[in-house]
Amino acid sequence: MDTSIFTNTALISGVVSFFLTYYYVGVGITLGYHRILTHRSLQVPKWLEYLIVSGGYMCLMGSPIVWVAVHRLHHLKSDQPGDPHSPRDGFTHALYQWMFEMNKYQSDDEVKSVCSDLMKDPVYRMLGSDHKAGQAMLCLSMVVATRIIILALFGWPALLGNVLATVTVFWSTQFVNTFCHMDNHGYRTFKTREDSRNVWWVAALAMGEGWHNNHHAMPKSAQHGMAKHEFDITWATVVILEKLGLAKNVIRPNPQVALSKRLQPVPHNVTLYHTTNEAKAKFTPGDIEEAYNASMLVTDKDEEYATAGKK
Numbered sequence: 001m002d003t004s005i006f007t008n009t010a011l012i013s014g015v016v017s018f019f020l021t022y023y024y025v026g027v028g029i030t031l032g033y034h035r036i037l038t039h040r041s042l043q044v045p046k047w048l049e050y051l052i053v054s055g056g057y058m059c060l061m062g063s064p065i066v067w068v069a070v071h072r073l074h075h076l077k078s079d080q081p082g083d084p085h086s087p088r089d090g091f092t093h094a095l096y097q098w099m100f101e102m103n104k105y106q107s108d109d110e111v112k113s114v115c116s117d118l119m120k121d122p123v124y125r126m127l128g129s130d131h132k133a134g135q136a137m138l139c140l141s142m143v144v145a146t147r148i149i150i151l152a153l154f155g156w157p158a159l160l161g162n163v164l165a166t167v168t169v170f171w172s173t174q175f176v177n178t179f180c181h182m183d184n185h186g187y188r189t190f191k192t193r194e195d196s197r198n199v200w201w202v203a204a205l206a207m208g209e210g211w212h213n214n215h216h217a218m219p220k221s222a223q224h225g226m227a228k229h230e231f232d233i234t235w236a237t238v239v240i241l242e243k244l245g246l247a248k249n250v251i252r253p254n255p256q257v258a259l260s261k262r263l264q265p266v267p268h269n270v271t272l273y274h275t276t277n278e279a280k281a282k283f284t285p286g287d288i289e290e291a292y293n294a295s296m297l298v299t300d301k302d303e304e305y306a307t308a309g310k311k
Contacts, residue, residue: 028055
């Protein structure tokens with residue numbers, strides 16, 4: 001029996017592959033697909049944007065345009081009729097069944113409309129802009145081809161580490177959709193119109209995305225972990241990029257919005273970070289008007305959500 005896969009060298013190769021892949025695909029989703037493309041929480045050079053987003057694509061997230069369209073719809077109708085993946089419609093629905101039913105929630109024309117910003121990019125358009133199976137199969141084929149290359153170049157241990165990391169990150173994203181909207185998990189720091197929760201173990205798996213109540217309170221903010229105990233590795237990455245001059249126009253939590261939505265008492269004696277960069281965090285009336293297209297909504301008034309969705 002060939003035991004080469006179980007040698008120390010093989011173990012090291014597998015472990016290194018796991019952690020490198022975890023960070024690459026994790027940041028691809030949390031920073032690339034989510035905070036850069038969906039919410040425009042910061043700007044990076046286009047070459048770096050493509051590199052970061054490629055990690056999410058390699059984690060089977062599919063077309064960036066479609067992913068962003070679904071997430072913007074989620075913010076518009078969170079835990080209300082029309083939310084594509086609310087646990088109010090069932091745990092398994094929120095976990096994975098919604099992926100096969102998106103045509104019920106969003107037309108292909110609406111995808112293009114709510115992602116008019118991304119539709120201007122030929123690379124993102126090439127990867128698909130509808131809910132048809134073609135864009136998903138393109139993603140799957142590219143993911144499989146990449147894994148074959150990893151196997152050929154680095155062997156089975158590296159491939160196993162890569163696949164394990166990819167599967168873990170893929171499901172951690174679905175855990176945000178489920179556990180972070182269930183009232184028997186985590187806690188709420190802010191008053192929001194939906195059921196969002198801050199769940200520490202989801203935040204650990206999903207690189208900061210589990211601080212989901214914070215995110216729904218201030219969706220435009222690039223910083224999701226807002227308390228001293230709420231570690232957000234994606235935000236740490238943003239800070240490093242900013243210091244290197246690679247990230248600009250970084251949106252931080254707005255202290256005024258935070259105080260207006262803050263619940264009392266706050267769990268764990270939470271003390272929010274107060275940024276000195278308030279100017280970049282200001283929301284304008286234009287943000288409300290463009291809420292559906294840019295996911296910048298900062299109000300709990302249903303009528304303003306409805307109005308924003310019609311703009």
